[in-house]
Amino acid sequence: MEIFNRMEQHDYEQLVFCQDKSSGLKAIICIHDTTLGPALGGTRMWNYATEEEAIEDAIRLARGMTYKNAAAGLNLGGGKTVIIGDPLKDKNEEMFRAFGRFIQGLNGRYITAEDVGTTVADMDLIHEETDFVTGISPAFGSSGNPSPVTAYGAYIGMKAAALEAFGDDSLEGKTVAVQGVGNVAYPLCEYLHKEGAKLIVTDINQDAVNRAVEAFGATAVAPNDIYSQEADIFAPCAMGAIINDDTIPQLKVKVVAGSANNQLKEERHGDELEARGIVYAPDFVINSGGVINVADELYGYNNERAMKRVETIYDSITKIYAISKRDNVPSYIAADRMAEERIERVRNSRTQFLRNEHNILSRR
Ligand SMILES: NC(=O)C1=CN([C@@H]2O[C@H](COP(=O)(O)OP(=O)(O)OC[C@H]3O[C@@H](n4cnc5c(N)ncnc54)[C@H](O)[C@@H]3O)[C@@H](O)[C@H]2O)C=CC1
Numbered sequence: 131m132e133i134f135n136r137m138e139q140h141d142y143e144q145l146v147f148c149q150d151k152s153s154g155l156k157a158i159i160c161i162h163d164t165t166l167g168p169a170l171g172g173t174r175m176w177n178y179a180t181e182e183e184a185i186e187d188a189i190r191l192a193r194g195m196t197y198k199n200a201a202a203g204l205n206l207g208g209g210k211t212v213i214i215g216d217p218l219k220d221k222n223e224e225m226f227r228a229f230g231r232f233i234q235g236l237n238g239r240y241i242t243a244e245d246v247g248t249t250v251a252d253m254d255l256i257h258e259e260t261d262f263v264t265g266i267s268p269a270f271g272s273s274g275n276p277s278p279v280t281a282y283g284a285y286i287g288m289k290a291a292a293l294e295a296f297g298d299d300s301l302e303g304k305t306v307a308v309q310g311v312g313n314v315a316y317p318l319c320e321y322l323h324k325e326g327a328k329l330i331v332t333d334i335n336q337d338a339v340n341r342a343v344e345a346f347g348a349t350a351v352a353p354n355d356i357y358s359q360e361a362d363i364f365a366p367c368a369m370g371a372i373i374n375d376d377t378i379p380q381l382k383v384k385v386v387a388g389s390a391n392n393q394l395k396e397e398r399h400g401d402e403l404e405a406r407g408i409v410y411a412p413d414f415v416i417n418s419g420g421v422i423n424v425a426d427e428l429y430g431y432n433n434e435r436a437m438k439r440v441e442t443i444y445d446s447i448t449k450i451y452a453i454s455k456r457d458n459v460p461s462y463i464a465a466d467r468m469a470e471e472r473i474e475r476v477r478n479s480r481t482q483f484l485r486n487e488h489n490i491l492s493r494r
Pocket residue numbers: 244245246247276277278280309310311312313314315332333334335338353367368369370389390391417418420421
C-alpha cells in the first residue's frame with residue numbers, strides 16, 4: 131500500500147503506528163479530520179490477517195467517525211484505532227496502559243472509546259495513563275458501555291426507516307434478520323422483541339445465537355444464509371462491507387438498518403440498494419447513539435442530556451430521506467452531504483486569526 135497516496139484520498143490528517151514489544155501492542159491510530167474538534171472514535175481489537183488489512187480498517191473507520199460526529203452535531207472530529215490481536219487471547223494490562231501512553235502523547239488530538247473487541251475494563255486501563263478516553267466505568271462518573279445506547283439509537287433509527295418503507299414506523303409483526311448478536315445487537319433484539327417483531331439471527335459465535343434463540347424465540351440461520359431470508363428488514367450488526375456484489379442480489383428485504391460500521395463495501399453499493407427500492411438507513415447516522423453517549427462525558431456525563439440527543443437519530447434519518455427525495459440522490463449521499471456541509475461551514479468560519487499561546491503574538 132502506498133500510504134501517503136491512500137491518505138490523500140479523503141484527506142487524512144495522521145496515521146500513528148504504536149508498538150510496544152513487551153506487551154505485544156501493535157496499534158494503528160488514524161485521525162481523519164479535526165475541523166470540528168478533537169477526533170473521537172473507538173478502539174477495535176481484531177485478529178487481522180495482514181497489516182494492510184488493519185491499516186485499511188483503521189482508515190475507513192476513522193473517516194466514518196468524522197461523518198458520524200459531524201452528522202450527530204458533535205463538536206468532534208473523526209478518528210479510530212485498531213489493535214492487531216485476538217481479543218480473547220492477546221490482551222493484557224500492560225498493552226492497554228502502553229496504548230494509553232501513546233494516546234496521551236497525542237495531547238488531545240485523539241480520544242478513544244470501545245469498539246468491537248474492547249470493553250469498559252480495557253478503557254479503565256487506558257484511563258490509568260490518559261484522560262483522553264471515554265466509555266470508562268460509571269464509578270468514575272462516566273457513561274460506561276456505549277453498546278446499549280447504540281442499540282437504542284439503532285432501534286429508533288430502524289423505526290424511522292420503517293416509516294419510509296412501509297408508511298408506518300411500527301415494527302410489530304415485522305421480520306428482522308439480524309447479522310451478529312453481540313453487544314449492540316443483543317439489546318437491539320430486546321427492543322424489537324418487546325415491540326412484537328419476529329427475529330431471525332445469525333452469528334459466528336454459537337453461544338451468542340443460542341442466547342438470542344432462548345431469550346427472544348429467534349430463528350437461527352447459518353451465517354451465509356442471513357442475506358436471503360424472507361424478512362422485512364436486514365439489520366447488519368457485525369462487521370463492515372457486507373452490502374456488496376455478492377449479497378445485494380440475495381436480499382429480499384425492503385429495509386437495511388443496523389449498527390455495523392461501513393456497511394457499504396463501495397459507494398456504488400448504496401446506489402444499487404436505491405435502484406432496487408431498498409430503503410437504506412445510513413450506518414454512521416443510525417449507529418451514532420454510542421458516540422453521542424460517550425461524548426457527553428467530555429462535558430461531565432449527564433444521562434438525560436445524552437439520551438435526549440440520541441432521540442434525534444429518528445429525525446436525522448427522516449431528514450436524510452427528505453434530502454434524498456429533494457436532491458434526487460440515494461440516502462447514503464444525502465447523509466454524506468449533511469455531514470460535509472456542517473464540516474465545511476465550520477471550516478470556513480474558522481479562518482479568522484485567533485490569538486493563542488503558540489502564534490506570533492504569544493510573547494506580547
Ligand atoms: N458497540 C458500539 O457502541 C458500537 C458499535 N458499532 C458497530 O456495530 C457493530 C457491532 O458492534 P458490537 O456489537 O460492539 O460488536 P461485538 O463484537 O460485541 O458483536 C459483533 C458480533 O458479530 C459476530 N460476527 C462477526 N462476524 C460475523 C459474521 N461474518 N457473521 C455473523 N456474525 C458475525 C461476532 O461473533 C459478534 O458476536 C460493529 O460494526 C461496530 O463497529 C457502531 C457504533 C457503536
